Amino acid sequence: MIEVKDLTVRFGGVTSLDSMNVTFEPGTCGLIGPNGAGKTTFFNVLSGFVRPASGSVRAFGDDLLSVVHFRRARWGLRRTFQTEQAIEDLSVYDNVAIVHEHARQRGTARRRDVLDAISFAGLDVDPHAKVGTLGAGQRRLVELARAVVGRPKLVLLDEPAAGLPDEETRNLADVIGRIPSRTGALTILVDHDMSLVSACCQTTAVLDFGRLIASGPTAEVLRDEQVTRAYLGTADVT
Amino acid sequence: MPSWQDFQPFIVTGLALGGVYALSGVGLVVLYRATGVVYLAFGAVGAMGALIAWSVTNAHVQAWVGWLACLLFSGAVTLGYGMLFGPALSKRDPLVKATATLGLLLVLFGLMDLLWTTSGGQSRAITLPTDNSGFIIGQIQVTWTQVIGLAAGFAITAVTGAFLRYTKLGTAMRAMANDREITATLGVPVRRVEAAAWLGCGLLAGLAGLLLADMVALDATTLTFLVISALAAALIGRLRSITLTLAAAIVIGLVQNLLVPIPSLSNYNDMTPFVLAATALLVLSRRHVIARSREET
Amino acid sequence: MLDTADARTGGRRQFRLRRPGPGTLVRAAVVTGLLLILLFAAPALLSAYYVDSMTQVAVYAMLAIGLGLLVGRVGLVSLGQIAVFAIGAWVTARLLFATSQPYPLVLLEAGASTMAVGTLVGLPALRLRGLYLALITLMLAGAFSIVLATTNFPNGGHGFLGYNGSSVHIPPIRRPSIATTDPAYFRYAVAVAALMFALVYAHIRTRPGRAWIAIRQSEPAAIAAGINTTMYKLWAFALASFITGVAGGIYAGAVHFLYSIDFPAQDSIILLAVVLMGGVYSMWGAIVAALLLQLLPALLNDWGVSADWLTILFGVGVLQVLTTAPAGLADQVPKDLARLGRLILRSTGPRHRQGVSEHDRG
Numbered sequence: 001m002i003e004v005k006d007l008t009v010r011f012g013g014v015t016s017l018d019s020m021n022v023t024f025e026p027g028t029c030g031l032i033g034p035n036g037a038g039k040t041t042f043f044n045v046l047s048g049f050v051r052p053a054s055g056s057v058r059a060f061g062d063d064l065l066s067v068v069h070f071r072r073a074r075w076g077l078r079r080t081f082q083t084e085q086a087i088e089d090l091s092v093y094d095n096v097a098i099v100h101e102h103a104r105q106r107g108t109a110r111r112r113d114v115l116d117a118i119s120f121a122g123l124d125v126d127p128h129a130k131v132g133t134l135g136a137g138q139r140r141l142v143e144l145a146r147a148v149v150g151r152p153k154l155v156l157l158d159e160p161a162a163g164l165p166d167e168e169t170r171n172l173a174d175v176i177g178r179i180p181s182r183t184g185a186l187t188i189l190v191d192h193d194m195s196l197v198s199a200c201c202q203t204t205a206v207l208d209f210g211r212l213i214a215s216g217p218t219a220e221v222l223r224d225e226q227v228t229r230a231y232l233g234t235a236d237v238t
Numbered sequence: 239m240p241s242w243q244d245f246q247p248f249i250v251t252g253l254a255l256g257g258v259y260a261l262s263g264v265g266l267v268v269l270y271r272a273t274g275v276v277y278l279a280f281g282a283v284g285a286m287g288a289l290i291a292w293s294v295t296n297a298h299v300q301a302w303v304g305w306l307a308c309l310l311f312s313g314a315v316t317l318g319y320g321m322l323f324g325p326a327l328s329k330r331d332p333l334v335k336a337t338a339t340l341g342l343l344l345v346l347f348g349l350m351d352l353l354w355t356t357s358g359g360q361s362r363a364i365t366l367p368t369d370n371s372g373f374i375i376g377q378i379q380v381t382w383t384q385v386i387g388l389a390a391g392f393a394i395t396a397v398t399g400a401f402l403r404y405t406k407l408g409t410a411m412r413a414m415a416n417d418r419e420i421t422a423t424l425g426v427p428v429r430r431v432e433a434a435a436w437l438g439c440g441l442l443a444g445l446a447g448l449l450l451a452d453m454v455a456l457d458a459t460t461l462t463f464l465v466i467s468a469l470a471a472a473l474i475g476r477l478r479s480i481t482l483t484l485a486a487a488i489v490i491g492l493v494q495n496l497l498v499p500i501p502s503l504s505n506y507n508d509m510t511p512f513v514l515a516a517t518a519l520l521v522l523s524r525r526h527v528i529a530r531s532r533e534e535t
Numbered sequence: 536m537l538d539t540a541d542a543r544t545g546g547r548r549q550f551r552l553r554r555p556g557p558g559t560l561v562r563a564a565v566v567t568g569l570l571l572i573l574l575f576a577a578p579a580l581l582s583a584y585y586v587d588s589m590t591q592v593a594v595y596a597m598l599a600i601g602l603g604l605l606v607g608r609v610g611l612v613s614l615g616q617i618a619v620f621a622i623g624a625w626v627t628a629r630l631l632f633a634t635s636q637p638y639p640l641v642l643l644e645a646g647a648s649t650m651a652v653g654t655l656v657g658l659p660a661l662r663l664r665g666l667y668l669a670l671i672t673l674m675l676a677g678a679f680s681i682v683l684a685t686t687n688f689p690n691g692g693h694g695f696l697g698y699n700g701s702s703v704h705i706p707p708i709r710r711p712s713i714a715t716t717d718p719a720y721f722r723y724a725v726a727v728a729a730l731m732f733a734l735v736y737a738h739i740r741t742r743p744g745r746a747w748i749a750i751r752q753s754e755p756a757a758i759a760a761g762i763n764t765t766m767y768k769l770w771a772f773a774l775a776s777f778i779t780g781v782a783g784g785i786y787a788g789a790v791h792f793l794y795s796i797d798f799p800a801q802d803s804i805i806l807l808a809v810v811l812m813g814g815v816y817s818m819w820g821a822i823v824a825a826l827l828l829q830l831l832p833a834l835l836n837d838w839g840v841s842a843d844w845l846t847i848l849f850g851v852g853v854l855q856v857l858t859t860a861p862a863g864l865a866d867q868v869p870k871d872l873a874r875l876g877r878l879i880l881r882s883t884g885p886r887h888r889q890g891v892s893e894h895d896r897g
Contacts, residue, residue: 073761085756102761344850
């Protein structure tokens with residue numbers, strides 16, 4: 001499980017994360033909140049792109065923030081980004097294999113692990129095909145394959161279905177739902193699509209202005225008045 | 239170690255040059271803030287303008303016609319470049335935009351050598367009427383040209399600062415420095431603001447070209463690469479603060495010239511802008527944490 | 536154009552063994568053929584003037600592939616390659632005068648020195664964003680050119696700098712014993728250049744090449760995939776610097792006498808211009824760049840046209856490439872030729888059917 005204590009991030013005059021305290025249980029957790037709430041900033045802290053002003057993150061007993069950013073993949077961190085980052089000039093196989101080889105997994109099992117990840121993601125394409133020739137939905141699946149290859153401990157998905165039509169979103173939801181059972185990894189899903197979050201996540205945490213305002217079983221959280229207010233705003237003050 | 243007296247004339251030349259570097263640096267900063275372009279062809283444009291002024295004078299036309307031609311040329315070429323290539327490159331990385339200006343630099347460089355070849359061993363010079371009159375401070379001789387150089391640096395910085403803060407056009411430029419797209423949606427005539435920035439920068443390039451041709455040498459290569467000194471000042475000003483650019487420019491000019499009377503360092507005085515700029519860049523880089531992820535929260 | 540999809544042997548049923556396709560074989564044949572022609576036929580067919588120019592083409596092809604590697608593969612623009620080139624030439628000259636080491640060893644040492652310099656510069660510089668990195672290389676190169684103007688190149692003198700300002704008789708820089716004549720040295724230069732290209736190719740097709748592609752696409756995503764981006768960027772810097780240094784060594788032997796005015800600052804800008812025009816994503820682009828830079832001026836000179844027109848052309852070329860054809864001539868010309876070919880086919884009658892070729896996507 002992941003324990004976040006008093007995490008604070010400041011950019012110039014803006015406090016993106018304000019003493020964020022939250023615990024993520026094993027399984028798939030949603031992380032929602034209005035735009036600017038700090039969700040991607042939180043992911044960037046976990047990835048090591050942003051140094052927090054204060055606070056700590058304990059993941060499976062390890063002090064994650066003390067690990068150098070590029071070594072976190074070896075530790076078991078995987079991540080997808082809001083804008084598609086599958087490498088167009090490389091093949092599907094190479095895209096997934098690159099994560100495997102740099103996360104320093106054993107070379108002999110590489111072919112098997114990579115092909116397993118590709119089929120887990122439900123990608124029915126020639127692994128030699130260049131990602132540049134694939135459609136948007138398939139590219140997102142390539143990113144998912146990259147997120148599950150090897151032995152991930154923590155999988156971060158940042159709006160994995162952004163820009164996809166409903167059917168492909170449902171397909172993606174299905175794959176995401178199977179991640180914990182296949183890899184044992186704790187998955188955190190950031191998205192604005194509430195049906196995706198309800199479908200995949202057992203628990204959900206809600207951020208607003210860099211602070212946690214609710215967390216618990218997904219269905220309850222989505223009904224919480226505070227959460228609706230944060231998204232929609234209210235006419236009255238307090 | 240040379241005496242105080244030996245240094246004195248170099249203080250004057252240093253200040254004068256620093257002033258011209260300052261007005262160039264301010265031009266570079268304002269253009270960068272308005273368009274995202276580091277105008278590396280600034281020196282080349284000024285150089286060609288100065289050569290045009292020389293040709294006009296050489297043809298026995300009144301000197302001021304030459305100066306006007308210089309300013310018109312630099313303004314027109316810079317504005318033309320900005321209007322032709324600005325839009326095509328507006329969404330690209332600042333690195334690409336800066337590299338594109340290198341294309342303009344090469345075109346001008348080639349033209350200058352073609353039209354004003356130096357292979358004949360001929361040396362040219364620009365003289366301004368203010369070269370021959372001046373005054374004496376203590377034991378130092380100061381020409382009016384040098385005063386103009388220094389004063390122009392301060393004046394341009396002050397005027398530009400006021401312009402950016404108090405006029406509509408200036409405020410629009412500052413807004414665009416933050417975000418071109420958003421500014422456009424606010425109804426600001428983005429193209430017109432950019433055109434103003436390009437034209438202003440071009441005119442400053444012409445002015446700097448004339449003054450530097452007078453103070454340093456009328457040589458295409460020398461003048462083209464003097465942009466580096468101005469760029470160094472602008473970088474120390476973090477491509478943002480024109481007052482810091484002014485201060486840096488004066489320091490660069492002074493240090494560069496004060497090293498000349500010191501025998502062991504004299505040969506290396508031209509390294510000043512390079513070394514100062516490189517140091518500034520390295521110090522600046524410490525502030526950035528990691529390559530920013532392009533996404534927003 | 537280099538295809539980066541790998542052929543892999545499979546262990547699973549749907550993963551067939553990929554035999555090298557016809558494209559790869561044709562390319563290999565073309566390259567081998569060209570090399571053979573260059574090595575054996577060219578020196579006999581070309582006049583001394585052009586043998587000299589083609590030797591320079593070999594040298595600048597190495598410079599171009601070094602810069603192309605930085606710009607195309609890793610997205611780093613360096614405006615200081617000529618300074619590295621000069622250092623390579625300097626070290627070579629110094630060692631050749633001071634020792635009697637064999638030429639290949641001297642070249643390796645020159646490459647190692649420039650590799651060290653490149654890495655040292657790269658370490659702090661790589662933290663900078665693209666534009667600032669380019670500017671800092673410009674600044675450092677400028678500072679270096681001033682130092683060079685004062686220290687000059689070794690000319691057989693003593694002391695660390697090996698420069699004797701009052702030398703009357705300056706000895707020429709020697710050539711390898713197996714290649715003392717111009718045609719022989721031309722072959723030597725081509726062989727060394729081919730080795731350097733092979734070295735780059737080996738990198739591109741293996742792990743560093745893939746890592747560089749990932750970094751070029753998105754550095755954060757590369758870091759998230761576990762790639763030590765700083766190390767791989769440094770590696771690119773080191774490799775490019777090594778090759779540039781070796782190029783400097785070959786240059787020293789080619790010209791016999793080195794002068795600081797032969798390494799002006801604007802040459803770094805012109806080098807970048809032709810590398811962009813030639814195309815940074817393919818190794819052929821480096822050859823195109825070198826031809827533009829050394830053969831074209833030689834031709835123009837022969838015909839009495841000023842080289843300034845080339846400078847202007849390169850300036851226009853940069854603008855054209857950056858605004859319309861980011862992949863450069865090496866990518867554009869085959870596409871244009873293919874389009875031309877289809878036009879010709881189409882116009883020769885309705886009996887010829889056209890399928891959509893992969894070039895059509897261009």
